[in-house]
Amino acid sequence: MEAIASQRRRQILRLVWSAERSAGEIASTVRDVSWPAVSQNLRVLKDSGLITERRQGTHRYYKADRRALGPLEVVLRQMWTRDLDRLRELAEEEARARRPRHD
């Protein structure tokens, strides 16, 4: 039973890994279990700091808090690598726009 619950939590965690999802979206994806079971899993994940909850009106949204999920170095390295890659694209775009055209 616990292993199944753990598998379910893993599934939910994957679901909210890169995007925030509403409780409804999560429930409709994890179809083979009841809403109370999904809700319970969400609470366990939230209490352990693995996901964060945001409330907006009557809706609740969840996403993974990746800082809690792995060695800090890995999380930070991912953050810097991803963000600096974006910086590179933007700076190169601006440099191209400033450069005189050759064609």
Added chain:
Amino acid sequence: MIEDLTSAIEITQRIEAPPEIVFAYLTDSRRFVTWMGVGAELDARPGGRYRIDVDGEHIASGQYEVVDPPRRLVMSWGWEGHPTVPPGSTTVEITLTPEKDATVLRLRHLGLPDEGERRQHRDGWQRYASQLAGALLDGTPILPSP
């Protein structure tokens, strides 16, 4: 200089743009938010402070130690409310080296708590969270009943 590399991250990135443009992306709030976070207040001068809203929920903040345009930037770094990496606890150093028409950016994130320190950290949640993460990944149930 900063010698402790035991718990550091180093990333090198070649950018086809002059250092002046790259430096502007590091220090100008308007340009900064286009590549990192969803909001930023940067007072990029020695002793000035910054606050970055990383994702609408987590705030990174710190103080500029060195602002040497367009070559070098050193600032303290941490997350507000974070148990092991609070503001002021780590250092980010960015150097820009011109190379023909391009810039080589090197970022070093220094002073991160090492694994042992984190394990010893008395704050419960992170330890519990990492145990739980382990359990989630290998399927071993270690969860206490809520």
